[in-house]
Amino acid sequence: xxxxxxxxxTDILSSVVQGQVEIHEPYGGVVPExxxxxxxxxxxxxxxxxxxxxxxxxxxxxxxxxxAGPGLIGSLLVGLSFGKALAxxxxxxxxxxxxxSGHLASAELADASLxxxxxxxxxxxxxxxxYQIEADDPPRMLGETRDDAVGEAFDKVAKLLGLGxxxxxxxxxxxxxxxxxxxxxxxxxxxxxxxxxxxxxxKTAVALEVERRAGQGALTESDIADIAASFEAAAIExxxxxxxxxxxxxxxxxxxxxxxxxxxxRLRDEIAKAAAEDGFESSFPPLELCTDNAAMIAAAGAQRxxxxxxxxxxxxxxxxxxxxx
Ligand code: KG4
Ligand code: ZN
Numbered sequence: 001x002x003x004x005x006x007x008x009x010t011d012i013l014s015s016v017v018q019g020q021v022e023i024h025e026p027y028g029g030v031v032p033e034x035x036x037x038x039x040x041x042x043x044x045x046x047x048x049x050x051x052x053x054x055x056x057x058x059x060x061x062x063x064x065x066x067x068a069g070p071g072l073i074g075s076l077l078v079g080l081s082f083g084k085a086l087a088x089x090x091x092x093x094x095x096x097x098x099x100x101s102g103h104l105a106s107a108e109l110a111d112a113s114l115x116x117x118x119x120x121x122x123x124x125x126x127x128x129x130x131y132q133i134e135a136d137d138p139p140r141m142l143g144e145t146r147d148d149a150v151g152e153a154f155d156k157v158a159k160l161l162g163l164g165x166x167x168x169x170x171x172x173x174x175x176x177x178x179x180x181x182x183x184x185x186x187x188x189x190x191x192x193x194x195x196x197x198x199x200x201x202x203k204t205a206v207a208l209e210v211e212r213r214a215g216q217g218a219l220t221e222s223d224i225a226d227i228a229a230s231f232e233a234a235a236i237e238x239x240x241x242x243x244x245x246x247x248x249x250x251x252x253x254x255x256x257x258x259x260x261x262x263x264x265x266r267l268r269d270e271i272a273k274a275a276a277e278d279g280f281e282s283s284f285p286p287l288e289l290c291t292d293n294a295a296m297i298a299a300a301g302a303q304r305x306x307x308x309x310x311x312x313x314x315x316x317x318x319x320x321x322x323x324x325x
Contacts, residue, residue, distance in 0.1 A: 001079075003047045004053035005061075009302025013054035015288070015295040018046050021166065027317055028165050029155070036074030043082045050234045050294070054265035061092060062129035065301020067312075068096030068325055069318035071126070076317035084313050088281045093255050096311045097300045098325045100127060104139055105300035106293075110285035121243050123267070124259030124292075125168075128197050128239075143195025143235035150235055151261045153199040157243045158229050161224050172264055178225030180233035183209060187238050195246050196212050197238060206231050209240045232266055240270045247280050256282045262290040265324075 004015040020038055024030050051058060066083030069076055080096070087094035104120050120131040120139065128151075129144035148156070152167055158167025163174055185205050187246040188198040208225060212224050243255055257271060262284050289296060316324060 001042045001046045001075075001217055002223055002294035002296050002297075003050035005050050005056050006109075006295055006298035006302065009299050009306070010109060012109070013056060014047050014050045015279070016050045016053065016292055017291075017293050018042055023302065027163055028159055029158060030072070032072045032074055034230060036078060039075045039078035039266065043078055047082070047086070047194060051085075055064075056246045058086070058090060059237055061086075061090060062089075063092050063098050063305055064090075064094045065298050065304075066094065067099050067102065067297050069099065069323045070320045071099055071317075072131045072255060073317055073319045074195075076319075080315065083251065084315070088313065092248075093305065093310045094315075095301045095304045095309055096315045096325055097297045097304065099297075099322075101139070101300040101303075101325075102132060102296040103258045104133065105303060106258050106285045106289040106296040107283065109296060109299040110289050111283055114256065114283065117221060117252055118254035119243065119247050119250065120257060121239065121254075121257045122259045123150050123239060123257065125155065125261075127168075127259065130195055130242065130247075132250055132252065142250065143197065143242065145197040146189075147198050147200040150197070150199055150239065151259070153194060153203050153231075153235060154261065156203050157228070158205050158243035160207055161219070163224070163228070165191075166264065168261060171232060172226035172266070174225050175232040175266070176225075176229075177221070178227070178229030180229040183230040184224035185209075185230055185234040187234055187241075190238060190241055195242055195249075197242060199235065199238075236264065236266045236270050239267060240274055240279075243271070244274050244278060247278070252280070257282070257284050258290060260291045263287050 002017040006014040023034050064087040066080050066084045103122050108114050116133045118133050118137040120133050122129050126149050128149045130142040133138040133139055154171050155167035159171045163170035188201045269280050
């Protein structure tokens with residue numbers, strides 16, 4: 001659950017993120033029913049905290065932006081209902097935001113000097129996609145994953161290796177101690193054209209390797225580190241290769257990486273190397289803007305409001321795709 005107060009679409013006055021890691025940790029993944037119940041419990045306090053930290057009274061707000069989807073429907077409904085009620089009580093406009101537009105807006109939120117055109121690489125727990133961003137147009141998707149998202153693959157590999165949840169940071173930390181060339185995992189789809197991704201085959205390859213080694217006795221620390229490092233190397237190589245290809249094919253000179261996996265150290269290092277070799281510019285929002293937060297939703301909402309978009313109380317949340325947005 002998160003709430004933020006943003007001025008003028010770019011100036012973050014407060015950004016409160018209340019995680020749910022302790023709630024879901026015992027289950028090794030997000031339990032939707034527990035997530036929505038926690039949202040009901042915390043929504044008022046989180047919004048209140050965002051206003052207090054910003055030293056802004058609710059009567060000073062000029063609009064409400066709220067995530068309409070995609071995501072877990074129960075949690076989305078809590079935020080949407082609260083946003084509607086607040087906008088109605090204050091008599092101010094409300095605009096629904098697509099979660100991915102929020103992630104893409106985090107690039108411009110982090111760097112006011114960033115101007116289109118650029119390539120957006122969105123890497124999160126639910127999505128892996130490339131977008132061409134042009135001024136005044138909605139983002140144009142160039143390619144996306146055909147199965148798992150890259151963050152989801154990190155989370156599943158963490159589970160296979162017994163590294164806990166959330167998996168991305170844990171796999172990445174274990175990988176630091178291992179050899180990235182210990183096992184040659186597949187680089188799915190790189191032998192094909194197009195800009196799509198696939199990560200489920202890579203995940204299966206990791207599962208088979210874990211099974212094979214476990215069959216020879218318990219996994220050692222060094223097995224875990226080598227598997228983590230080799231998996232990470234394969235996943236990151238796929239992302240970087242596709243991003244380079246998309247920049248080249250579309251004549252773009254700037255890359256922005258957004259979403260939770262943008263926190264990954266190896267991804268940052270490999271993009272920096274590629275940028276030096278190919279001569280493109282690259283930027284990553286700071287970590288607190290890479291992972292899910294409400295400031296990016298406010299920024300995307302401000303862009304929509306500036307385009308004249310408004311939503312009524314009949315707006316509904318949606319779990320997949322682009323819903324009513
Ligand atoms: O964007 P995000 O906060 O939430 C959504 O999925 O929308 O992304 C969360 C994802 C999780 O899958 C998490 O494991 C991954 O980002 N992640 C990382 C790292 N930090 C977070 N993956 C790889 N390396 C990291 N350092
Ligand atoms: Zn996200």
